[in-house]
Amino acid sequence: MAFPTVEVVESYSAAHNDYDAVILVGDYAQQLPAEFADFVERAQQNDQRIGKQPLLVTADVFGGRLITAPTGPLTRDYDDVRQLADAAGAAAHIAQQAGATKPLLVVFGTQSDARYGQAEAVAYWGLCQALYEPLEAREALGEDAIETISTVGVVGALDHEWLTAVEAGKRVARDLCGTEPERMAPPRFAEYCQQAFAHTPVKVTVIDDIQQLHHEYPLLMAVGRASLDVERHWPCVVRLEYCAPAAEQTLMFAGKGIVYDTGGADLKTGGHMAGMSRDKGGAAGVAGFMKTVAEMRPDTVNVVAELGVVRNSIGAEAFVADEIIKAHSGVRVRIGNTDAEGRLVLADLLSHLRSQAGNYPRPQLFSVATLTGHAALAKGPYSALVPNGPARATGLPERLWEAGEVYGDPTEISWSRREDFAFVAPRTKADDVLSSNNGSSAATPRGHQFPMAFLTIAAGLDHHGNDSDHPIPYVHVDIAGSGVQGGDWQHGKPSAAPVTCFAGAYLHK
Template identity: 90%
Template structure:
């Protein structure tokens, strides 16, 4: 799982001669660093595009190649560090096309604004995002032949191991999210995780015994029931655990890993099934964050994750709407729509984590999922955070929001309301909670907020609110809008969200 090796150098003048190009990222309407100002000025005399769009110009720099990568304005109210990421990515693509193998990345003009405190790191991650090639392509064609930039220098004062740890996690997240459904069928998803965490302090446990899953994860197994007809599609739960040497808090994650979502008996039609191999983006993001944890080895933060890896197949034994299924928590769930399958998987995972939470110091629970079209519609390219009362009281959504802004993995907060709980309330005494309505989330009022209410009830977390003697902070993270570039779930490149957000919030000082 190679990616461009990163080296941090203090200044351009301190860099060694092995670099074969400079990618200069910044707002060219402002002062350009003195080392490059004459080259840029002369180039602008011959080409008015210089400083307005990414270009390669001849210059007396490393390799004789200066790639101008303009960000546009950075100081307006609505500008953010993604301008840096986008520009670095655009410059990286030009560098690759030009045959560059070892560029030096220089970011300028951001020192006086707190929004850009991690600008150099975000530039490196933007470069890596632009250069990433899918796992299937790397396996078919060879990494060396299609990922040709091998080393990157970054001018700054950051820790190179931090940059590499986050990118390692983002790469795992992209691979797991973006890979086609047979190459990343449940058993092979688990195998990838085992390989990714081999020789690291993260313990990997794969639960794949069907009888055990039926007993301990009944909602998950309802989703996977029709998949049992094909052995290679059998579901599993991947448990990842990192124990800190001096743990002071514990992050506990449930990740939705639907390796293919047909919609089940509520079958997706009209071309909407294409791209549903990416419905495992939540589990992918959690595994990616855990990879960063494995690289960083934090002293005081333990992390536990359960990933529900399931195929929502259609077949004679598929679960159907109107069924009432008792969850791991003991809550009776009435199925409203089989295409609202991810929340069923998450509910059982969260219930397991709830039961275990008392064994760990200061537990904080999170669910991460490509859950609703409504989140993408309401929040656009931002991860939606829906916290419960204890999480809000402890400032968890604020912490994640602030980290996302600085580290280039932004979020927006949505609040859980009484209408959400009323929406999933039982209509009869036959059940305790309704999983969903039978319409698209994108056309349902509060379509990404009410699923958090369902998760709270179905996982047994409703008795751990602010009014409880044992409150448990919980944040639901919907990445349906942020998980792929441009919101294109069929062809868009996976973004690795929310790896960087969580890493910035909990692992970097």
């Protein structure tokens, strides 16, 4: 599980001569670092593209290669740190194609703006994102053969452990999200997790006994029912636990891990099934965050996660709309559409976590999922945060929003409203809650907010609001718009959202 090793360098003049290229990231309309100003000015006399697009020029720097990586303006109201990640990523491709294996990354011109407090770190992660190759490609062709940049130097006052820990987590998230449905079928997803957390303080428990799953995760097993005819597709729950030595708070995650989503009996048609191997992006993101936890080993933060790893198959045993299924919480759920399967999986996971929350200090619950097309339509490339009352009262969504802005993993907040709860209210006394309507979420008003209302009721969290004796902060995180680059769920590179956001909010001092 290699990725470019990072070396923190105090300054360009203090760097060693092993580097074979320099990547210079910043706004070229502003003052350039003195070490490179003459080289850039001479290059601009011959090529007006310098400073306007990423290019390689020959210069008296390490390796004779100076790669100009302009961000464009960084001072406008709408500029953000992702511009540095994008520029570094574009330059990384040029460095790799030029044959460099050890570039030095230099970021300039951001010191005076609080938005760019993690500029160098975000640029390094952007470089790694650009250079990442899929797990299947690495296994077939060899990591060293296709991921040829081995080391990256980063100039700045940085924490080497922090940079490495976050990138390790992001790599786990990309691997789990992006890998095809047979290579990452539920048992192999669990195996990957066991290997990723071997020899770390994170305990991995795989619940794969079918009878136990039927008993303890009935909604999850309804989704997985049609997959039971194929043993290699059998569902499981992967539980990850990190116990801090002096815990003051506990983060509890439910991750949606649908390794392939056919839509079930409400079959996806018109080409919309392609890319549904990425419907496990929520569980992947949670596992990635847990990998960063394993590397950072925080003293005061417990983290507990349950990942529901299931294939939503089609067949004679498939669950169908109109069924009423009693959840782990005891709530009777009427199925509105079998293609709204992820919220069923999450509901059982959240119910388990809710029932355990009293055993931990200051529990905070999160569900993370590629849940709705509406989130992608409404929020574009941003993770949607939908908090309950206790989370809102404690400022939890704002904390995540602020971290996402600084660490280059941005979010937007959506509020839970009474209309959302009315939408999922039962129509008869035969059931307690409706899982969904039977239309597209993207065409449904409040299509990414009402699922949070369903989760609240189906998981029993409606008994832990601000009006209860035991309120539990809960935030639903929909990454349907942020989980892959460019919104291309079939071919886009997994983004590893929301690993960096949560790491920035809870792990970095």
